[in-house]
Amino acid sequence: MTAPTGGGASPGDRAELARLLDEDPADLYENAPCGYLSTLPGGRIVKVNRTFAQWSGRPAGELLDASFPDLLTVGGRVFYETHIAPLLRMQGAVREVALDLALPDGSVLPCLVNAVELRDDAGAPVLVRATLFEATSRRRYERALLAAQRTAAESEARSRTLHQVVSDLAAAVSVHDVAEVLVARGRAATHATGGAVWLLAGEPPVGRPTGAPPLELVAESGIGPRLRVALEEAGGWGARLLRPGGVRVVPLGPDMEQAEPLLAAAMAEEGADSLVLVPVTADGRRRGALVLVQGTPGDDELISLHEPGTPSDLTPADADLLSTVGRQAGQALERVWLYEETARQAARSAFLLDAARLMSAATGVGETVQRLAELAVPRLAELCVIDLVGEHGFLRPAARHADPTRQHLADRLRELHLPMSGAAHPTVQAAERMRTVWIREPTDEWLQAIARDERHLAVVRELDLTGLVAVPLVAAGRLLGVLTLGSGRRRGSFTAADVEVAEQLALQVSQVVDKAQRLEQETRTSHTLQANLLPPAPPPVPGLEVAVRYVAATRGADVGGDFYDVVPLPVDGTVALAVGDVVGHDITAAAVMGQLRSVHRVLLADRPSPSAIIDRFQAGWALLGLQRMATALFGSLDPATGQLRLASAGHLSPLLVDGSTAEFLDVRPSRMLGAPASPAPAVEWAGVLPVGATLVLFTDGLVESRTADIDEGLAQLLDAARSATGAGPDELCDRLLAELTGDHRADDVALLAIARV
């Protein structure tokens, strides 16, 4: 070994340096600043230096014959077997391999290892020489570097997650969408095996006591059915989800096993070891929570590195992320709720408008409730039943199901007659209390309690309703009936907004039904009265054939004041004729008509001429005290000679039909009965009704319609009469009515046809 000669050093220094550098090779080996180690190819140690022995914490003697891999940590041992040993064989050397020595005191000494394989002439390995350098600081630095790299990568992944959450939420248009995003992104961000979102449902139901606030499972994935049920049934689950505070980890442990044994068992079964509760907050209020399940799913391909039964930790950064995601979802929910509320309002308005339109077109109570039932399903409910108050309890004029294949169930419900009070049935309850009854989830016990009999129970069971709402129909404090709606599996449960719509609908229906009921009552009265005021069928008169028709208007309660009369007078056989029309379409008009007819009969006792009858009516009008004016045509006909006299008080001229000719007789009208006095007396028309000819007297209902004016009607009447050649009075009446009046008559029609035979 040659000592370097430093410039400027004294000869004495040089000698000292040479002495120092003239080292003992054994000392250099033993006390080198690195560990030396020789092993056989299989790893058995055959030589170590003191430095290595010191580092390894073992006496050199103990190290000899030991296996080098056995001095390493398990990870190091695997790395030795899978990398170092093969590399030594394949390329004869390894450099800068990181290995950790496992020290007897349980600590670890990080080292860097270089090794070479010595081979014999045939290339067979004979020895491995290795040097080890302590690398504690360097490895600490490298670890810190790696940790920083991973932290940066995780932080980037978190901000990517947040970015995705924000963009996914922006595309969400329903509460369900928001919940799905929350579950998917929450699961992905925390590698959770499952996730679910529970949100507060609508307002608590009326009529049933409630404990915990109603929470609805809106979205879920990766949670087994048993765990889901256990979660929902866990005592105070809702309260726990809504408890104020941030993200919380609820571990599966003794606490849970004691408080919630079923939940703990379900979690253990599904390999879950903790639940992470993430608050979902909107508008400063808790609206629900995202629940993430952490653990090992049973069907995963790889074994989890996570020790079973030890709760996983949530890093503060992950907790922050989840908390932010929960807030973002809350904001999205607010937006979606607002949007849905607006859409609901619009749908509700449209629905109520449709309802109003439909019901305004309906005539009568029966048609109104039928149309209401048709409208309510399926837009508002799956089942709609309407009960109306009758003389002996409820009547059910309508029951409809949204599904035509299940309408038979609704039909069976129609046969049910409920009492007005004293029953648990929601319809009866609503009637009794005069307020809405809302049953959220009808249980089978409840169905048994309300069913009227076994048959009814079978029907309501088969209907499989998920909710019921019964709304009383009330007008001016009077109970008219009950609107009962049922929701089913297809449509989903009722919301508070649905119930509100049902109540508004009931209000509309009540008014329409009330009005229709009153009108029907009035109509019935008017028609009874009118029927009694009209004359009986005219008696047969020799030499004449007489047909009369009285057809009421088709609309509602309108009662006409039309009348006719055919009276054979004693002694000379003359027949008195009359047809008239009192102004107005109501009960007063009918009453006036009745009076006019009676007075006419009384006047006939003196056998006055038709014009004289008009004059007497005009003269006595004030004395009669009648409120309405009237038009009228009076006549007398001698069946034997055909002598005919006619006089008109503002009435349409009669028609004479003879063979294929038809003409209006020119009876000049004087003023209407009851019209202000004028100097002109009534003018009488006189002529002869030939044998075979027919005289037709009619009221304006025959020729007037809402769509055409009276001249058109008169022309049509002439045409119709001309084409009815050879028809007798009866047939003529039928044909004229058929051709001139359609199915809808605006006014009553009185028609009188007399033929000489």
Add this chain to the structure above:
Amino acid sequence: MIVRNRVRVSGTPSGRPIVFAHGFGCDQTMWRHVAPEFEADHRVVLFDHVGSGGSDLSAYDPDRYGSLRAYADDVVALCRELELTDVVLVGHSVSAMIGALAVARAPELFGALVMIGPNPRYVDDGDYAGGFSRADIVGLLDSLDANHLGWSASIAPVIMGNPDHPELAEELTNSFCRTDPDIARQFARVTFLSDNRADLPAVCVPTLVLQCSEDAIAPEVVGRYVHAHVPGSTFTQLAATGHCPHLSAPEETVAAIRAWLPVPAGRP
């Protein structure tokens, strides 16, 4: 496939095909002392698993290779592409299990399976002793991290792109066992965290279990477990120590395989 897995075919084209599958850690170079011994009477096929050695790293899809089944599918596809039948499949370490899965997947392709140092589940599980705790695996992943710090993506093309210029690769330290650290970590996870015990009974070809002495990665008790669960398998205990008898004791390894394989027709 040929390029992706750097497939090398040598030996006797008309001979019985023998396919060597390397284990976790390095690449097909591991077979350098064993494979040539079969060339005289076999068609010898070597390859690198995707993500290892000279394979095409861009073909590595972390989702697909999240399970050993993907590797088994690759082996099956390779045999189909080379139109091999009656294949002798020799798998080392994790590839012993990959081989078992491949045989079960396409039994018509394989005639024999040699499992060197198999371990169907490394992590202990109740009465089953695989040899490792979860903490051990965490430590292993840590060791991999510590040894891949010097790896950078920029040298990957040098390693991977020049298989025909070994002098270039030789310049790189520890080259046979280098790969992208993320892939190495994922492959380690799949290797050490799989549980394929239930797949053993489905191995339906003659099987040889080669068990090393003092193997820390595949202890003898595990080898015996495999032997007990692969129907009709043969168990051969090697004197060789460690986990890589094909490198440390190639003669013994070759002899053990040859002794078990039927003598090919046309040879004395």
